[in-house]
Amino acid sequence: MKQIYYVIQTLLRGRGSNIIKIVSLGLALTMSILLFARVAFEQSYDTCYRDPDRIYQLFSIFTINGERGEPGELNLPPVAGAVLENFPQEVEAAVCVCKYMAFGPLYNGSVRFKDYTVMADSLFFQTLGIEVLKGDPLHELQQKDVVFLSDRLARKMFGDEDPIGKVISYDKQLQLTVKGVYAALPENSTINPEAVISIVSAWSRDWAENSWEGGDSFFQYIRFRPGVKVDVEKFNARLEAVIQNYLPQDGKDNSSYTSIVKPLRDVYRGDDAVRRM
Known part of the structure; x- marks a missing residue:
């Protein structure tokens, strides 16, 4: 009983410092929870896709006047298709994605929606492993003026x-028919x-070049x-040897082009800012 009495007296005499200690402990616990939550968010990046370890991203490397550049995320439009065609035993699907041609807003009547939109070919959902809830993207996305919406x-x-x-x-330029719905993706995903x-829809209107001679503006995944x-x-x-067969021969003396692949999850986790965090 005396020990309990002494403890109570000590707490009462030092209640000012006790409040400070409790507040400090609470702040420390809160910061720890936030930090662990952020780490969990980063480490789960791209796990929303089906079998994410099978998804790789294509990168372009340009060599100009003998100087080899760093790998870049933007590729020539036919590269993904060439990979799928030449590696049928290894590669299940490949997709070409364009962001810059889809920067404009969507409209339902006069109501404007500035949601993130891309243009992609018919293997988009199969390549990335995104659940399609309604529609047949393999057929429908081969048609122009077609759109698939997230359920959100x-x-x-x-x-x-x-x-x-x-x-x-x-963007009040194209009339698009909704042909499918897919499961919305979380924030911690590459695309x-x-x-x-x-x-x-863009190729049919010559909005961008679709050839091996230019137009390196496309994100691509296999x-x-x-x-x-x-x-x-x-x-x-092997991919470099394949790419050389497609490139135009004119003008190759001073420049060259090739592509490489990297595991999708390593692309994000290898970013300097992410590694520092």
């Missing part, structure tokens, strides 16, 4: 109505658009087949 954006635009068959506008427009053990160095050496 579909609810914003149409509420409880079925969005399939609805017509919306891209998480709210709408995917068929890239043939998915390896299940069970394939990827030796990145050997694959990149």
